[in-house]
Amino acid sequence: MNAPVKIPVGSAPLEREEILLAVENVSLSFGGVKAIQDVSFDVRKGEIRAIIGPNGAGKTSMLNCINGFYHPQQGRITFKGRTRPRMRPHEAASQGVARTFQNVALFKGMSTLDNIMVGRTLKMKEPFFWQLWRHGPAMREEIRHRAVVEDIIDFLQIQHIRRTPVGKLPYGLQKRVELARALAMEPDLLLLDEPMAGMNLEEKEDMCRFILDVNNQFGTTIALIEHDMGVVMDLSDRVVVLEYGRKIADGTPAEVKADSRVIDAYLGVAH
């Protein structure tokens, strides 16, 4: 007889209170354009945190600040208990922040497999000298990481496109490969910038399932930007709402849905 397999339901509640990422009073401007003004929020370990808001609200800029691509003029970002004033993108990556992009940013000339293998770059340590021979340590390392990548490929069900150059893939699959590439970094915090944009219903449902599975099985904390309110309300544990670079609401989906300022921001106010 097979022992009953215990399937975890919902995201793991155990570490809920531990704060993984804290954004405090962050302001970012480009010349006269104030992209983000005095925004504070936190992301707890193991949760799915949504950032929503109308176009131009500063959501993507926020993600860019978190993974070190932009440097906010004011405010502090604390990740895993370490506050940093300025951080280069590769430092953020090596500390465990991975992300996907709003416009698919895959390496178009490379195969799916190679794209995901790039995600392992930071984990591969064998020096240049061994890379010259492709035998011995470098090859053993390569095989070790290939096995990890194959697990991710299985997990996201993209075995059939392993060898396909990603430029030839349909859009929905490209998004999935991008998720796979981010997962290959084994991140503590996964930033998803509109993972469902431009997808049809079926692809969206697949993607939602994958996001929940990632959260469940790997315990990865996820911060996502999404415009599909149904998806946001169903997936996320907590939602932060931005409008014109300011935070207008923060709370559980139900709270946010009932907030009059959020409704005004999305539907407009009668003057």
Place this chain on the structure above:
Amino acid sequence: MLYREAGQYKTSYAADMAIFPLRQDRIGLAAILAIAFVAIPMTGNQFFLSSVMIPFLVFSLAAVGLNILTGYTGLLSLGTGAFMGVGAYACYKLATAFPDVNILVWILCSGFFAAAIGVIFGLPSLRIKGFYLAVATLAAQFFLQWSFVRIPWLYNYNASGAIEVPTRTLFGLPLTGATASPETRYFALLVIVVALTWIASNLVHGRVGRMWMAVRDMDIAAELMGIRLLHTKLLAFAVSSFFCGVAGACMMFLWYGGGEANDLFNINLSFNILFMVIIGGLGSLIGSFMGAAFISILPTALKFGLPAIGIPIAGATAEHVNLLLVGGLIIFFLIVEPHGLARLWQILKQKLRVWPFPY
């Protein structure tokens, strides 16, 4: 029919990640190596070796070098000729300063000097890309070319103002200089090219190659995945210039033998190698060889091949026809197959795999 992968099962990741996973490809490679090492030296006459094969191998090596930079990392360079020159002059200085060390050691060491110079001129690549980087490397071309002519220390104050390649031996046979036979030079060059191509292939199929291609395809995403752009680009410049430098040293010591080589490493050489890479296929090692074969063998084939099959053509006319033809073919390729001969080869292999079915 013959080119079929059916029945070839891979049971390990190592087998799956092999550079030539298909048995037919491995047999083909072995056949090419056998022809290059055995058949050509046995059947080819001196003229064929010294005017066809040696130039082809030198250009292939340089094209592999440029392909690492332009094809794999996406950094356009017009300084190839100058980097080759650095290799040649470094090799000359080393070989005359330390005459007791084997010349092959100095040919390989000269690559490191070219790599260092390449890194210096690669520094602007963090800030500028595309055509602007091409212009920056053009500065390297002009500056270095000027140095080769104006700094007499580089050519040991020779009255001719050029390198005079000394005679050096390997296993008792003269390898460089006037008395070296084409066979010896061909063998030495072939060993260098095969070994370095193997290393290049190892690099581009591993972590380093993926980093280069990631930077080429989407540098922002690469940066956010933890790849340091400057390191990666400078590494590409270093490796590429190393290959070009060794190619330049080979060109001077194993092909030209000095003398007439006063202004050899000029902008025309840079352009020629860029054309080889473009026609052969950007981002493909086999393409580098195809492009080099195409551009370096075509002039000789026209000049001597046409009279051999009964079409009388004067040497000067052949030169002109060659220029016309190469120019026309470059335009043809850019329109019909921008990914070069390597892509045609890939398409052919794909068709053969499924033949006689369309897909």
